[in-house]
Amino acid sequence: MSQPSATEERLEHLKHYFIDSDQQFEASKMGMWVFLVTEILFFGGLFLAYIVYRAWYPELYLLASEELHTFWGAVNTVVLIGSSLTVAMAIRSAQLNQIKGLIINLWITIGLACVFMVIKYFEYAEKFGKGILPGGYYTYEGIEHEQANIFFSIYYMMTGLHGIHVLVGIGLMLWLVYKAKKKVFHSGYYTPVEITGLYWHLVDIIWIFLFPLLYLID
């Protein structure tokens, strides 16, 4: 075990193989950044598919994106940016030892994430109703283009995977609330809040690109 030099620091979070809290915090944060690299390249594959087919069928993208509602896309963008703000505020609260503020901000973030998912649900339901289903189940005849299904395959893959990431984020933040209520976090240790925040911002960034690429083509 390392010898804690500070006198009144809370150190129960410190693992024995780290020398001090700073080393542990920096290691966790770097680990999260490495993970975000993998996330960027994971979504990168879908962006590649999007770009390749957009270069092949530009007119398809123009026609198909009319089926998407710019208004709701924009609302969801604002909702996610708002949740990014509250997650940043949550980290700030933790840094300042304001556990109550941390919990409130986390709850607002969770709420906004749920709003996002509800809007997404109604968007999906509306398309399913029209027969705009993914892949081979596509039956809609309102778009006069042979490859209309391809656009919606990409749309469902991108927004679907993004939606799964939002759900995972909601789960992580519920867990953070639970931990915060058990008084685990304080200004000397808030690593899980920080790295969950990083993850959540990345989910926001991906949506920042999905919005203009899918909704704003016309």
Next chain:
Amino acid sequence: MATNEENSNTKKLQVRRFKPEENPEKHYLNEEKGIWAWMTTVDHKKIGLLYLGSITFFFFVGGVLALLLRTELLTPAQSFIDADTYNQVFTLHGAIMIFFFLIPSVPAVLGNFVLPLQLGAKDVAFPRLNLASYYIYVIGAAFTLFAIFTGGVDTGWTFYTPYSATTSGNVMAMTFGVFILGFSSILTGLNFIVTIHKMRAPGITWNKLPLNLWGLYATSLIQILATPVLAITLLLLTMERLLQIGIFDPALGGDPVLYQHFFWFYSHPAVYIMIVPGFGIISEVISTFSRKVIFGYWAIALSSLAIAFIGFLVWGHHMFTAGQSSLANMVFSFLTFLVGIPTGIKIFNWLATMYRGSIDMKTPMLYAQVFLFLFTIGGFTGIMLGALSVDIHLHDTYYVVAHFHYVMMGGMVMAFLAGLHYWWPKMFGKMYSEFWAKISCAILFVGFNMTFLPQFVMGAQGMPRRYFNYIDQFQSFHQFSTIGAYVMGVAFVIMAIYLVHSLLKGKRASSNPWGSRALEWQISSPPSLHNFHHVPVIVNGPYDYHKPMSEFQLGIAASHNGHHAEEAVSVSQSEKEQA
């Protein structure tokens, strides 16, 4: 970075010598007992051994499948398995060997075991993630085995569309297994990168990092950059089968060649995931057994990174005949030749290290020599295949099969065996029979060349790969090749026997049987549960064989905490003990 009291770039540390305890009573293998303690361990050494057990199992399965294939090829017509079964067997041989043996072999087994030891750390940065990566591997393996028993897969290990989207086998379970496996690979890479950055002992600056760690570092970078693209590829393939999303299906307006881009963006770098850590091992072994400073430290270190990077630029050379644009063909062919440069740099530096060294031809060194010989052949034939016009002729022939096996088995497996024999005494505290190890290595070398040299000739004469029958003119080549495969099998049986014998009745190994200067040899064999009882301090490079051993066993004298590896350490040796 410096958050402690010292602000200057160097600091004074009080150090003394810590001689390793010989034949310790308590070590990591016996400190915690019972199956449960093993299954829930977060100790990097035990996780390495768990991986070792698993990959040995898969190597055995893959090897048996290979022998089945070779046996079928004894005669031009059907010998004992039909065409469909043959397709499944070669698919499984490829998928198991690549995804379940080669990719985890060096990083997850030897890397896990040795990386924290070489850094002077007590564990990796995220031990629980490390254990999770092992179980993710096991779950992925379970899905693969499930696929084998529920219809099998006959697509080849590349799962090319549109065939993989329509064939009747259980492609979903197989690709899902490999998808899961990718997370295991990513977690290992993530862990290693952070550990190398954040957990180096005082004095281990970037230019004192053992070359094995440079190899693992480059590998980890490839793992985190390439594996996610494999994940999305396999996800899209699964969706293709499940929902017919059509992105890769020409019948629905999609493009099967795009699948190949996706797939090879991962799978070409994946070849470097397999071979680059092997380079690291070879650097360690050659320097240790030549008793000499490694020649061109930075050249070897940076060429690993260069190979990792260039590996991302050449994936299209797998697709020269697939219908991609001729512009892409030319660019990929040109870029492929570039890989030869850093690889050549490495080979020359290893040769220069051996030049006028006092070479001790122990088993690991013998494997390193085999590696140099076989890998060079594999490399040169790779250059042939990279040439556009030559590849049109050789594409999908046994020439490619032989090239791949010279690189993967002649290169990677030999490097793995070199590393296994090199670190075996450290892992188990036991020596193996040097005599039988050399015999087995020699048989393996002969058997390997018997198996794969004829395949170059066959391939150049037009024998296509993946066929279960062939025209009569190739029969003598195929038979020679099959005999060679059995000779290799004999070598592996001998190896299994002497290694098991070593575990049960082997002589106790000393802490440093090879006289190495590297940090992992300056603690007892086997190491204790938390590796180091002191904070090791490094003042010399890991290959400074001209300096006395006592300078390599230093540690912080007081229990002061000085773990900021960013600073160079100037050491005052006032309290140094006399040996």
Next chain:
Amino acid sequence: MSGHHISSAKFLWGVALALFVLTFITVAVTWIQIPEPWNIVVAIAIAVVKALIVVAFFMNLWWDSKFNVLLFIMSIAFFLLLIGITLLDTLYRVDPVPSF
């Protein structure tokens, strides 16, 4: 270089406000019908600016260690590599989508 940068609440609200404004702009420019391909360029450029703002000031990369910045840049670079080299093929095929 410290990993513990604490932003003021005012600053965070300012960042969010900038993002809201940019979201409005990116929607608004579609009303004035910029001709191809400039509409795509504008949309992507605004998205990139927004993403960089999030990365720099919400994710604190602005104050973070150089290696974390490098990791981020590396992921973008390899993503561009994936796209760039693939387009070398798909844009220059004689027969864009091979017909079977």
